[in-house]
Amino acid sequence: MTIELEELLDAAHKAFPPDKPVPRDESWARVVTLGWLMLDLPEDRGGLGLPPAAVATILFAQGRVLATAPLIPALLGLQAIAASPALVDRDGWIARICGGEYVPLHLLPSAVTARADGALDGRIAGVFEADMTSHILAGMAGRYALIPLDAAGVEVVERPLWDESRRLFDVVLTGYAIDPALVVAEGAAASALHETISPAAQLALAADSLGGASALLEMTVKYLKVRSQFARPLALFQALKHRCADLKVALSAAEALLWSRADSATTPLEMGAMKALATTTAKAIAEEAIQLHGGIGLTDEHPCHRYMKRAFLNAALCGDADHWNGANGRHLLDPPG
Amino acid sequence: MTARLDDLRAEVSGWLSAHVPRDWRAAATHEDFVAGQRAWFAQMVAAGYAIPHWPAQWPGGGRSLAEQKVIYEELARADAPRLLLSFVSTYHAFATLHECGTAEQQARHLPRILEGETWCQGFSEPNAGSDLAAIRTRADRQGEVYVVNGQKVWSTMAQHADRCLLLARTSSDGAKQAGMTYLLMDMKAPGVTVRPIHQIQGDEEFAEIFLDNVEIPVCERVGEEGAGWAVAQATLASERGLTLMELAYRMRGNMGRLVATIRAAGCAEDAGVQRELGELATQVDATCALADRFLEMRMAGAEQAGDASIVKNAYSRALRAWTDLGVRVGGIDAQYRAAITFGDLNTGNWMADFMNSYAWTIAGGSEEVQRTIIAERLLGMPREPKGWVL
Numbered sequence: 001m002t003i004e005l006e007e008l009l010d011a012a013h014k015a016f017p018p019d020k021p022v023p024r025d026e027s028w029a030r031v032v033t034l035g036w037l038m039l040d041l042p043e044d045r046g047g048l049g050l051p052p053a054a055v056a057t058i059l060f061a062q063g064r065v066l067a068t069a070p071l072i073p074a075l076l077g078l079q080a081i082a083a084s085p086a087l088v089d090r091d092g093w094i095a096r097i098c099g100g101e102y103v104p105l106h107l108l109p110s111a112v113t114a115r116a117d118g119a120l121d122g123r124i125a126g127v128f129e130a131d132m133t134s135h136i137l138a139g140m141a142g143r144y145a146l147i148p149l150d151a152a153g154v155e156v157v158e159r160p161l162w163d164e165s166r167r168l169f170d171v172v173l174t175g176y177a178i179d180p181a182l183v184v185a186e187g188a189a190a191s192a193l194h195e196t197i198s199p200a201a202q203l204a205l206a207a208d209s210l211g212g213a214s215a216l217l218e219m220t221v222k223y224l225k226v227r228s229q230f231a232r233p234l235a236l237f238q239a240l241k242h243r244c245a246d247l248k249v250a251l252s253a254a255e256a257l258l259w260s261r262a263d264s265a266t267t268p269l270e271m272g273a274m275k276a277l278a279t280t281t282a283k284a285i286a287e288e289a290i291q292l293h294g295g296i297g298l299t300d301e302h303p304c305h306r307y308m309k310r311a312f313l314n315a316a317l318c319g320d321a322d323h324w325n326g327a328n329g330r331h332l333l334d335p336p337g
Numbered sequence: 338m339t340a341r342l343d344d345l346r347a348e349v350s351g352w353l354s355a356h357v358p359r360d361w362r363a364a365a366t367h368e369d370f371v372a373g374q375r376a377w378f379a380q381m382v383a384a385g386y387a388i389p390h391w392p393a394q395w396p397g398g399g400r401s402l403a404e405q406k407v408i409y410e411e412l413a414r415a416d417a418p419r420l421l422l423s424f425v426s427t428y429h430a431f432a433t434l435h436e437c438g439t440a441e442q443q444a445r446h447l448p449r450i451l452e453g454e455t456w457c458q459g460f461s462e463p464n465a466g467s468d469l470a471a472i473r474t475r476a477d478r479q480g481e482v483y484v485v486n487g488q489k490v491w492s493t494m495a496q497h498a499d500r501c502l503l504l505a506r507t508s509s510d511g512a513k514q515a516g517m518t519y520l521l522m523d524m525k526a527p528g529v530t531v532r533p534i535h536q537i538q539g540d541e542e543f544a545e546i547f548l549d550n551v552e553i554p555v556c557e558r559v560g561e562e563g564a565g566w567a568v569a570q571a572t573l574a575s576e577r578g579l580t581l582m583e584l585a586y587r588m589r590g591n592m593g594r595l596v597a598t599i600r601a602a603g604c605a606e607d608a609g610v611q612r613e614l615g616e617l618a619t620q621v622d623a624t625c626a627l628a629d630r631f632l633e634m635r636m637a638g639a640e641q642a643g644d645a646s647i648v649k650n651a652y653s654r655a656l657r658a659w660t661d662l663g664v665r666v667g668g669i670d671a672q673y674r675a676a677i678t679f680g681d682l683n684t685g686n687w688m689a690d691f692m693n694s695y696a697w698t699i700a701g702g703s704e705e706v707q708r709t710i711i712a713e714r715l716l717g718m719p720r721e722p723k724g725w726v727l
Contacts, residue, residue, distance in 0.1 A: 221716045221717070221718065224718065225717070225718065225719070233719060235712075235718040235719055236718075236719050236721070236722075238709070238721070241708065241709065241712035241713070241716075241718050242705065242708040242709070242712065244712055244716055244718065245650075245707075245708035245709070245711035245712045245716070246650075246708065248647065248711055248712075248715060248716060249647050249650045249651050249654070249711065250651075252627055252647045252651065253620070253623040253624060253626070253627045253651045254623060256623060256626035256627035256629070256630045257619070257622060257623035257626045257627075259626075259630070260626035260629065260630070261626075273615060273618070273619045273622075274619065274622075276615075276616065276619060277616075277619045277620065277623055280616075321616070322612055324615070325611075325612040325613070325615035325616040325619070326608055326611045326612045326615060327615065328614075328615030328616075328618055328619060329610070329611030329612055329613070329614035329615030329616075329618070330611050330615075331615075332592065332596055332614055332615065332618055333596055333599060333600065333605045333611065333614065334605070
């Protein structure tokens with residue numbers, strides 16, 4: 001790890017200490033102040049130009065503390081805007097976002113159709129913390145565009161989640177007409193943009209998931225060491241030790257692939273397959289963590305379930321494990337060319 | 338540094354493309370395979386790639402761990418035969434002699450290893466498997482020799498070995514780990530009987546060794562009498578994580594065998610099979626990344642006790658999953674007995690591969706022993722209390 005990255009991580013641990021949940025708006029203010037939105041923004045766009053592994057490191061740390069700031073959708077939205085060939089006042093948008101204006105990319109598919117006159121109907125799913133923003137960035141009907149949430153034909157509907165560390169919304173369009181000044185990419189440029197953003201999205205979700213999983217496994221092992229039954233710590237029972245060891249093996253392998261692909265992977269499939277392993281591993285650790293905690297793991301006051309719910313939601317975002325594993329298998333069975 | 342590694346990679350890859358015996362998988366018998374192993378080892382020694390981990394005074398020695406990694410990556414990429422027959426001699430025997438042997442012992446044995454003398458390891462016994470400290474084979478000092486009686490088991494290719502790294506008990510007093518002595522035994526000595534173990538897949542990679550009043554000169558003792566346990570740790574620590582990296586790379590390189598089986602079985606369009614293949618391929622990739630990361634940590638001096646156990650269990654589980662999918666997709670075809678390929682874990686002869694995969698969940702410290710090491714050393718969970726009463 002470079003010194004630069006170590007300093008970043010140190011700042012992350014100070015700003016978001018474990019066991020001290022920071023409310024969302026305060027979290028967001030800290031994220032903006034720390035300059036995390038500029039981590040991987042190219043230097044010629046005013047960012048730090050750090051590699052994907054730097055972003056993943058910060059998101060891993062945020063996952064460990066179940067961070068409430070919507071850093072992932074914000075980073076992806078900014079990345080798309082920074083790469084936009086077409087957006088009017090692109091640099092103005094970048095400056096405003098780096099200054100704290102939240103413009104998220106949605107993390108679930110949209111189902112939108114265009115009328116003959118170009119007006120749009122449908123639903124954009126997976127918009128995080130829409131109550132914080134005036135504009136979202138959406139991919140729909142072959143283009144990426146910014147949508148003002150107060151425009152005619154735009155309605156925001158909250159979709160309550162089991163995961164209470166985040167809030168999720170649908171944006172419903174009814175005859176909404178896209179503002180040409182807000183188009184980010186169209187046609188081939190939109191496809192190219194997708195190829196750029198999709199790996200970043202997979203990497204981000206994988207890092208968040210494995211950060212959470214690593215914190216949860218540590219918490220579980222710690223609990224087994226202090227919880228005593230039959231006049232001995234639970235951590236002395238081989239049946240439980242071996243399960244923890246298996247989880248450690250799975251976590252180590254998933255983490256190794258995360259850092260390896262963070263440095264080297266470029267295609268959506270390479271990152272998507274990695275994300276499938278990361279989220280599957282995080283789900284398995286969450287599932288076991290509750291079981292290993294016993295009754296206390298079923299209580300609302302214990303944080304186990306928060307990690308579990310976040311892990312399961314991450315697994316469902318941006319293509320689930322079945323999707324990516326299937327795509328990876330088809331790629332192996334029928335490689336292009 | 339990187340440029341030097343790139344040069345080495347090009348050099349090794351070039352040599353391998355000209356020298357890897359194309360037909361090494363064709364060995365019809367174990368004896369043919371062993372003959373091929375001897376020839377390949379001689380070629381590798383001559384080329385300077387067989388003992389990269391030995392000190393620089395040896396031809397081909399003095400390589401950094403990063404350079405060793407490059408050599409093994411290229412061996413895997415070139416699908417070269419693995420150096421199995423010489424593994425114990427170049428790693429275990431070398432490390433033991435290098436760390437704990439006298440100058441005279443080193444001068445006597447190390448040159449012969451390069452000439453092709455092979456070694457086996459006499460550690461495990463019928464009643465001392467995972468619990469190595471429970472060995473009972475006796476070595477009794479009588480003048481200038483130790484007289485050894487007992488039985489060793491699971492000794493890799495002992496039937497072809499010239500010498501043996503023998504752990505025996507010289508005293509039964511004190512803790513189990515005390516009273517052990519480390520001896521270098523001539524496998525041709527009177528009283529040594531070797532019987533190959535017929536494995537479930539039809540191979541004979543291991544043997545039993547029976548010791549009946551075998552005399553071993555005192556000058557072949559490594560370390561002091563009673564210090565055998567500490568010497569044995571040097572033997573066991575000799576493998577530098579390269580084997581698992583190489584094996585993981587070979588599994589990834591042979592993914593095509595699984596793809597071919599799926600196509601041949603007509604289930605390439607089956608969504609369930611596609612998912613399983615995709616998931617497995619990622620598991621294999623993760624195992625490669627883990628083995629790489631472990632070696633990088635070793636190079637950086639950041640290795641923790643228990644890390645090697647994580648890599649071993651990740652590899653052995655991936656290998657089991659790999660073979661299991663092959664058997665399942667192979668269907669009835671996988672149940673028709675086919676001639677085995679010696680010295681290869683990823684052959685596409687699925688039942689044989691499946692059975693072979695147990696070598697990695699049981700041998701070299703079973704999966705269960707590794708789990709205990711991970712839990713206790715890495716996760717800091719308490720050790721089992723010693724002793725038990727019914």
